[in-house]
Amino acid sequence: MRRFVTKRLGYAVLSLFLLSLTIFLLVRVTGDPAALMAEPGASAEQLAAIRKNLGLDQPLWIQYGSFMANFLTGDLGHSFYYNAPVLDLYAARLPYSLLLAAVAMAFSLLIGIPSGILAAVRVGTMWDGAGKVFALLGLSMPSFWIGLVMILFFSVYLGWLPSSGAGTPLHVIMPAFALGWYFAAAHMRLTRSSMLDVLGSEYVKLARLKGLPESLVVAKHAFKNALIPVITLAGINLVIMINVAVVVETVFAWPGIGRLLYEGISFRDFPLVQGIVLLGGSMIVVVNLLVDILYAVVDPRIRLEA
Amino acid sequence: MGGFDGSPAGPKAGGGELRLSRRNAIAGAAAGVGVAMAGSGSAAAGLQGQLTYAVHISLAPTWFDPAETSGLVTPYMLLYAMHDAVAKPMPGSQLAPALAESWSVSPDGRVYDFTLREGVKFHNGEPVTADDVKFSFERYRGSSAAVFKSRVASIEIPDPRHVRTTLKQPWPDFLMFYASTTGAGWIVPRKYAEKVGEDGFKKAPVGAGPYKFVSFNPGVELVLEAFDQYWRKPPQVKRLVLKVIPDESTRLAALKRGEVDIAYSLRGELAEEVVRTEGLTLKPVVIDSPFWLYFPDQWNVKSPWHDVRVRQAAALALDMKAINDALTLGYSRLTNSMFPDSFDFYWQPPPMVYDPDKAKKLLAEAGHPNGFDAGEYFCDISYANLGETVVDNLQAVGIRARLRPSERAAFIQGISDKIYKDIVQIGSGAFGNVATRFQSWIVKGGPYVYGSYPQIDELYAAQAAELDRGRRTEILHKMQKLVHELAVVAPLWQLAFINGQGARVGESSFGKIAGFPYTAPYEDQTLKST
Numbered sequence: 001m002r003r004f005v006t007k008r009l010g011y012a013v014l015s016l017f018l019l020s021l022t023i024f025l026l027v028r029v030t031g032d033p034a035a036l037m038a039e040p041g042a043s044a045e046q047l048a049a050i051r052k053n054l055g056l057d058q059p060l061w062i063q064y065g066s067f068m069a070n071f072l073t074g075d076l077g078h079s080f081y082y083n084a085p086v087l088d089l090y091a092a093r094l095p096y097s098l099l100l101a102a103v104a105m106a107f108s109l110l111i112g113i114p115s116g117i118l119a120a121v122r123v124g125t126m127w128d129g130a131g132k133v134f135a136l137l138g139l140s141m142p143s144f145w146i147g148l149v150m151i152l153f154f155s156v157y158l159g160w161l162p163s164s165g166a167g168t169p170l171h172v173i174m175p176a177f178a179l180g181w182y183f184a185a186a187h188m189r190l191t192r193s194s195m196l197d198v199l200g201s202e203y204v205k206l207a208r209l210k211g212l213p214e215s216l217v218v219a220k221h222a223f224k225n226a227l228i229p230v231i232t233l234a235g236i237n238l239v240i241m242i243n244v245a246v247v248v249e250t251v252f253a254w255p256g257i258g259r260l261l262y263e264g265i266s267f268r269d270f271p272l273v274q275g276i277v278l279l280g281g282s283m284i285v286v287v288n289l290l291v292d293i294l295y296a297v298v299d300p301r302i303r304l305e306a
Numbered sequence: 307m308g309g310f311d312g313s314p315a316g317p318k319a320g321g322g323e324l325r326l327s328r329r330n331a332i333a334g335a336a337a338g339v340g341v342a343m344a345g346s347g348s349a350a351a352g353l354q355g356q357l358t359y360a361v362h363i364s365l366a367p368t369w370f371d372p373a374e375t376s377g378l379v380t381p382y383m384l385l386y387a388m389h390d391a392v393a394k395p396m397p398g399s400q401l402a403p404a405l406a407e408s409w410s411v412s413p414d415g416r417v418y419d420f421t422l423r424e425g426v427k428f429h430n431g432e433p434v435t436a437d438d439v440k441f442s443f444e445r446y447r448g449s450s451a452a453v454f455k456s457r458v459a460s461i462e463i464p465d466p467r468h469v470r471t472t473l474k475q476p477w478p479d480f481l482m483f484y485a486s487t488t489g490a491g492w493i494v495p496r497k498y499a500e501k502v503g504e505d506g507f508k509k510a511p512v513g514a515g516p517y518k519f520v521s522f523n524p525g526v527e528l529v530l531e532a533f534d535q536y537w538r539k540p541p542q543v544k545r546l547v548l549k550v551i552p553d554e555s556t557r558l559a560a561l562k563r564g565e566v567d568i569a570y571s572l573r574g575e576l577a578e579e580v581v582r583t584e585g586l587t588l589k590p591v592v593i594d595s596p597f598w599l600y601f602p603d604q605w606n607v608k609s610p611w612h613d614v615r616v617r618q619a620a621a622l623a624l625d626m627k628a629i630n631d632a633l634t635l636g637y638s639r640l641t642n643s644m645f646p647d648s649f650d651f652y653w654q655p656p657p658m659v660y661d662p663d664k665a666k667k668l669l670a671e672a673g674h675p676n677g678f679d680a681g682e683y684f685c686d687i688s689y690a691n692l693g694e695t696v697v698d699n700l701q702a703v704g705i706r707a708r709l710r711p712s713e714r715a716a717f718i719q720g721i722s723d724k725i726y727k728d729i730v731q732i733g734s735g736a737f738g739n740v741a742t743r744f745q746s747w748i749v750k751g752g753p754y755v756y757g758s759y760p761q762i763d764e765l766y767a768a769q770a771a772e773l774d775r776g777r778r779t780e781i782l783h784k785m786q787k788l789v790h791e792l793a794v795v796a797p798l799w800q801l802a803f804i805n806g807q808g809a810r811v812g813e814s815s816f817g818k819i820a821g822f823p824y825t826a827p828y829e830d831q832t833l834k835s836t
Contacts, residue, residue, distance in 0.1 A: 031715055031716055031719060032715075032719060033715075035715055035718055035719045035722065045452075081364070081366050082366065082367060082524045082525070083366075083367045083368065083505065083508055084367070084524060089524060089525075092523070092524070093525075148553075148555050148556075151555070151556060151559045152559065155559050155563055156559050156562050156563060159563065162563070162565060163556055163559035163560045163563055163565060164551055164553075164556045164559070164560055164565070165549060165551075165560075165565075250552050250553055251553050251555075251556055252556065253549070253550065253551040253552065253553070253556055255523070255525065255526040259525065259552075260525060262552075263364050263525055266364075267364075268715060
């Protein structure tokens with residue numbers, strides 16, 4: 001087990017290193033932030049002075065080394081645009097992203113899991129067909145469009161919900177729905193396929209042969225096992241929702257991390273983009289690591305294979 | 307050093323300062339889901355006392371500090387609220403006395419004597435003195451700082467109410483640069499700025515403007531409160547909240563619902579919706595931002611653009627009235643000039659002409675009876691809608707170009723680096739006057755100039771040294787006529803920045819300062835009484 005955990009830890013560290021290098025280089029490909037910070041017509045000397053002030057005149061390897069050394073001590077750098085520590089900006093927006101992600105995840109699971117179960121149990125019927133249509137719509141309709149339509153209908157026409165911002169429970173409803181819609185479809189599909197697998201397994205057949213009611217077979221024997229991959233996916237999706245709900249947060253002016261990332265990209269705020277991507281990536285790596293370890297704890301075959 | 311409070315419950319308002327420790331911020335984040343549900347710090351008591359804005363762009367802390375303000379107009383949205391200047395554009399004047407009640411210029415044009423207004427205070431109660439004026443000037447570090455350094459010989463303080471600025475040589479545009487093009491003339495308190503430092507000042511700015519800083523949630527909102535000791539008059543609206551809502555449709559929705567009172571930047575169909583909605587008012591402001599087509603290859607003898615008839619044909623091909631009606635509801639101004647019509651020394655060209663038949667004839671005379679492949683049409687992606695329509699118009703007469711929109715920063719970089727060829731759609735909203743625009747876009751040595759005409763360059767040098775205003779005006783008019791005759795550019799429009807205003811607003815202050823896109827003076831704003 002120790003060997004398994006050590007191996008997984010090694011992969012996690014390697015993943016983070018590659019992620020940090022990738023985002024460090026990619027963000028610099030977008031262009032020169034000094035050009036955005038200077039007024040039009042700024043001279044080459046003025047631009048050079050801005051770059052020096054931001055530490056961008058250093059060789060890339062020094063910039064990267066400095067960034068990683070700071071990251072390991074909890075310092076994600078200083079936002080060019082907001083002139084504030086990246087970690088502080090991230091921490092200020094995190095509660096909003098957590099709230100939005102939690103509500104969106106709740107919605108996606110409450111819709112996705114029951115509809116997936118129904119589609120699997122009633123495979124080939126209109127319920128299954130309806131589930132497939134739901135999945136198709138959820139995966140193909142862009143969230144910004146859903147968001148704008150919801151704002152038009154529920155805010156402007158009906159006047160039931162606030163159009164944007166945060167501050168009350170009503171504010172979170174529409175962005176959570178717009179964000180969770182896609183994930184509900186994904187959870188529905190996975191639940192359906194997972195249930196179909198489980199419902200075709202030998203022990204379920206035995207349960208039916210024993211004369212158990214179908215509802216008991218589904219609820220007690222099949223559902224729990226089918227849920228395992230769905231929970232895994234939900235965990236990873238939760239991290240994604242927290243960190244990259246860019247479109248939904250921008251449409252609804254929700255003050256979350258996704259919008260902060262969008263602002264960082266727009267303003268070529270290298271430390272902000274690097275910090276957010278690295279923090280988000282770290283969350284995903286940690287979640288994956290924990291899941292892997294949990295699997296190994298639950299299922300000895302996994303750690304023996306490793 | 308103070309910081310800002312990242313607590314999601316809203317900032318603590320301790321004397322206008324926000325305080326943060328990393329521990330608090332992280333603790334707040336860990337515990338904070340429920341906190342995020344609490345009302346925001348800006349849920350103000352009493353709608354009568356508050357005016358809420360939906361702002362289209364994320365507010366940067368550098369805009370709180372005049373020392374870092376450049377010639378871009380956006381920071382002045384906040385400068386007019388929180389700060390004040392020695393002199394500044396105001397209703398009816400491009401350079402009105404403000405913190406200085408008067409000034410005089412020596413006959414040789416080198417010495418400027420300013421007399422400060424008596425009894426003016428900063429938000430923290432300190433008086434505005436000549437020492438603060440000198441400090442603010444010396445502290446200025448925007449891109450024109452080098453220009454000031456090279457041209458200003460000294461700043462003296464004969465007494466607390468007088469400032470004497472001596473130039474090395476006469477500089478007719480000194481006051482314009484000092485007071486409107488840069489933040490050097492916008493005054494901050496020396497003692498406070500030195501005490502809190504540069505970063506501290508941006509986190510809790512203090513100025514002499516009509517509104518004082520209360521709180522700032524980066525990327526979310528800025529809250530300001532009326533400064534009732536403002537010298538000009540106490541503001542009538544108690545509180546201003548500027549909420550950042552990046553999406554245009556969402557801004558409109560917020561305006562329609564009454565969640566905001568003023569929404570900046572609503573275009574096209576969304577602007578039409580404002581017109582159709584009862585209780586809302588469209589507030590278009592023609593800003594000092596002309597757009598034009600630039601032909602970088604006109605100095606290349608092998609390029610079709612070298613022939614003036616081709617450039618004239620491009621101008622004649624443009625149905626700007628129809629484009630204006632479609633994209634800005636007819637509110638943009640078709641001046642036929644690349645210079646803002648409110649600018650000092652402006653010359654009004656003849657009206658725009660749309661004549662595609664004549665355009666084709668000119669192209670044929672120039673050796674292109676079937677038109678020609680004009681390459682690429684470069685533009686800022688924010689105005690790609692204008693580019694699309696112009697490309698269509700050019701196509702109709704045979705000038706075939708392909709639209710190449712770029713993200714703003716890349717576009718500006720491209721122009722600066724002079725990598726664009728063929729056709730470039732340019733818009734400039736920088737402060738200044740006609741001469742400063744020539745310097746940037748037309749005459750030799752300008753940052754965006756691909757090539758120049760010697761006759762225009764010579765005239766530019768002459769006007770730069772001319773102290774007699776009448777003669778200087780003549781020269782600059784002559785230069786503008788040459789730009790028109792040589793078809794150096796093909797003017798498009800002077801953009802109307804279209805905004806929406808809600809039913810609660812009495813006086814919004816839109817359009818009161820010529821060419822300024824935002825609401826100012828803030829102290830003139832009112833709410834309708836219920």
